[in-house]
Amino acid sequence: MSTQLPVAGPAEVRAALIRDLGADRRSVVGVVLVNGLAAAAGLVGPWLLGRIIDTIRAGSGDVLSAVDRLAFGALLFTVVQTVLAWWALKIGYRFGERTAARVRERFLQRTLALPPRVADHLPTGDLISRGSTDASLVALTLRSAVPEVLVATVHALFLIVAVLFLDLRLGLCGLVCLLGVGAAVRWYVRRARPVYLAVASTGAEIADVVASTAKGARTVELLGLERRRTEAAEASITQARSARLAALWLRTVLFPWSEIALALPVVGVLLIGGALYAHDLVSLGVVVTATVYLRQLVGPLDTLMLWIEQLQGAGASYARVEGLADIPEAELTPRVESVAGDRIRVDNAHYSYTGARDVLHGIDLVVQPGERLAIVGTSGAGKSTLARLLAGLDRPHIGSVTIGGTPVADLPPDQLREHVVLITQDHHVFHDTVRDNLLIAKPTATDDELHAALTAVGATWWNDLPHGLDTELGEETTLDDASAQQLSLARVVLADPHTLILDEATALLDPKTARQTERSLAAVLRGRTVIAIAHRLQTAHDADRIAVMEAGHLVELGTHQTLVTTNGPYGQLWQTWHAEPNSP
Ligand SMILES: Nc1ncnc2c1ncn2[C@@H]1O[C@H](COP(=O)(O)OP(=O)(O)OP(=O)(O)O)[C@@H](O)[C@H]1O
Numbered sequence: 001m002s003t004q005l006p007v008a009g010p011a012e013v014r015a016a017l018i019r020d021l022g023a024d025r026r027s028v029v030g031v032v033l034v035n036g037l038a039a040a041a042g043l044v045g046p047w048l049l050g051r052i053i054d055t056i057r058a059g060s061g062d063v064l065s066a067v068d069r070l071a072f073g074a075l076l077f078t079v080v081q082t083v084l085a086w087w088a089l090k091i092g093y094r095f096g097e098r099t100a101a102r103v104r105e106r107f108l109q110r111t112l113a114l115p116p117r118v119a120d121h122l123p124t125g126d127l128i129s130r131g132s133t134d135a136s137l138v139a140l141t142l143r144s145a146v147p148e149v150l151v152a153t154v155h156a157l158f159l160i161v162a163v164l165f166l167d168l169r170l171g172l173c174g175l176v177c178l179l180g181v182g183a184a185v186r187w188y189v190r191r192a193r194p195v196y197l198a199v200a201s202t203g204a205e206i207a208d209v210v211a212s213t214a215k216g217a218r219t220v221e222l223l224g225l226e227r228r229r230t231e232a233a234e235a236s237i238t239q240a241r242s243a244r245l246a247a248l249w250l251r252t253v254l255f256p257w258s259e260i261a262l263a264l265p266v267v268g269v270l271l272i273g274g275a276l277y278a279h280d281l282v283s284l285g286v287v288v289t290a291t292v293y294l295r296q297l298v299g300p301l302d303t304l305m306l307w308i309e310q311l312q313g314a315g316a317s318y319a320r321v322e323g324l325a326d327i328p329e330a331e332l333t334p335r336v337e338s339v340a341g342d343r344i345r346v347d348n349a350h351y352s353y354t355g356a357r358d359v360l361h362g363i364d365l366v367v368q369p370g371e372r373l374a375i376v377g378t379s380g381a382g383k384s385t386l387a388r389l390l391a392g393l394d395r396p397h398i399g400s401v402t403i404g405g406t407p408v409a410d411l412p413p414d415q416l417r418e419h420v421v422l423i424t425q426d427h428h429v430f431h432d433t434v435r436d437n438l439l440i441a442k443p444t445a446t447d448d449e450l451h452a453a454l455t456a457v458g459a460t461w462w463n464d465l466p467h468g469l470d471t472e473l474g475e476e477t478t479l480d481d482a483s484a485q486q487l488s489l490a491r492v493v494l495a496d497p498h499t500l501i502l503d504e505a506t507a508l509l510d511p512k513t514a515r516q517t518e519r520s521l522a523a524v525l526r527g528r529t530v531i532a533i534a535h536r537l538q539t540a541h542d543a544d545r546i547a548v549m550e551a552g553h554l555v556e557l558g559t560h561q562t563l564v565t566t567n568g569p570y571g572q573l574w575q576t577w578h579a580e581p582n583s584p
Pocket residue numbers: 353354359377378379380381382383384385386
């Protein structure tokens with residue numbers, strides 16, 4: 001597949017948002033209802049103010065006690081409004097937290113469900129920035145923006161409807177003056193999506209360049225590529241800067257324009273209301289109430305403006321987070337009902353990393369269940385590439401690699417690890433408890449099974465852990481290399497695959513760690529099919545059969561005895577090695 005991750009379209013983002021809101025619809029309805037009550041309570045204060053003015057102007061009866069009653073009413077409703085608004089926000093924030101968690105979990109599940117051959121080719125920086133920066137922005141927006149936008153929208157609608165009810169002429173005047181705000185928002189929203197998508201993707205580009213430079217730091221140093229990598233980083237920073245400046249420019253136009261536009265309704269109503277009052281067509285109290293309502297409108301509209309800006313950035317991030325769902329079906333792996341047997345077959349497998357040059361040229365190989373096969377060959381012969389195909393981390397572009405007739409690379413991760421596991425020197429210990437580090441291999445395992453797996457690989461250190469399986473690794477306890485390797489071998493015991501592929505599992509370890517790891521490995525290998533890339537000919541000697549590779553071809557296949565007798569490439573290698581003074 002392409003190395004670019006898809007971005008969801010506006011319709012998909014809308015659908016995802018509606019689904020997320022719908023999943024917690026009681027809270028959404030709660031926010032709207034409670035806030036509606038708060039907004040209604042907020043309308044009473046200005047209306048009572050208008051009544052106070054009109055009562056004073058009329059001057060009949062007990063003006064003072066009437067004004068006192070009206071003022072007390074205004075105070076009471078202000079308190080009610082404050083309490084209701086606080087309650088609405090509380091429901092809203094809780095809803096936001098739950099929805100944010102749902103979005104993050106969905107992203108994580110989609111990422112974990114990707115088959116290794118897809119995940120392995122994804123741009124790491126882009127994936128990381130979607131899972132961190134983008135997911136956080138979406139979470140923050142859902143937590144804060146959705147409740148506040150709902151609250152502000154309901155409040156603004158109530159105020160507009162109230163002015164219209166109070167006096168239709170003043171209400172219409174206010175609405176016409178509000179058109180300026182609408183025009184500002186329309187202008188901004190039309191331009192914002194591509195600009196914010198560019199901000200997010202150029203940010204991811206920087207992460208990609210930095211991550212790949214850090215990952216290949218030794219190669220960069222060896223080949224003297226520092227200048228080229230620095231230039232690549234500078235180019236991506238320049239692109240990110242232009243994208244951010246474009247976003248900033250949109251903001252510098254939107255905010256001053258909307259500030260001016262927000263003042264217009266008050267000015268308009270004061271002018272028209274003043275003229276109507278001068279001709280006795282409206283009372284002073286109504287003009288004051290309408291002005292206060294429209295003045296109050298600035299609060300929610302300001303909030304909406306601020307969030308519209310944030311929503312554009314969050315919308316772009318939502319599109320990136322949801323984009324993972326758009327990876328074509330063909331790239332994903334449906335569950336395979338059953339795999340018929342444990343036999344591994346490689347038929348005419350051709351593979352190319354770049355699409356230009358094949359590094360494997362028509363490999364044919366059958367590995368019988370329970371067999372120990374060693375793969376030998378000079379550096380660059382294609383041993384590791386073949387191991388990746390056998391482990392389902394990639395698929396050949398011509399030919400096939402199957403287990404029990406099913407293409408290995410078509411198995412979803414949880415099914416794949418029940419059949420075949422590739423063991424290299426790369427083991428990962430998560431900053432998590434020992435239990436959770438092990439359960440990723442078999443989520444249903446009991447504590448007894450976890451203990452048994454650790455014991456099987458000789459990881460006696462688990463007895464000394466301060467909190468047993470609940471000990472946090474990386475915080476309370478750090479594991480040395482041999483123990484970390486044992487932990488990952490215990491995962492293999494739990495996954496219990498019938499086939500193991502070993503690629504440099506101990507080649508670069510220091511002798512003490514290597515010896516310890518080899519002992520642990522021996523326990524794991526028992527009773528399984530083993531395909532080992534052999535760096536020492538002694539390993540090949542002990543195997544049932546040996547496959548010899550040269551320049552991407554499988555040139556010999558047979559038992560040690562046959563190959564030595566034939567005296568082909570392996571026989572000659574064996575003789576040379578035997579002639580060396582320190583060979584056994
Ligand atoms: N990620 C990659 N991108 C492009 N080419 C690659 C990549 N990995 C390996 N190759 C090339 O594929 C060919 C086979 O490499 P491979 O690592 O499979 O050989 P190997 O026999 O395992 O070698 P070694 O024993 O040195 O690990 C080599 O020419 C190598 O340069």
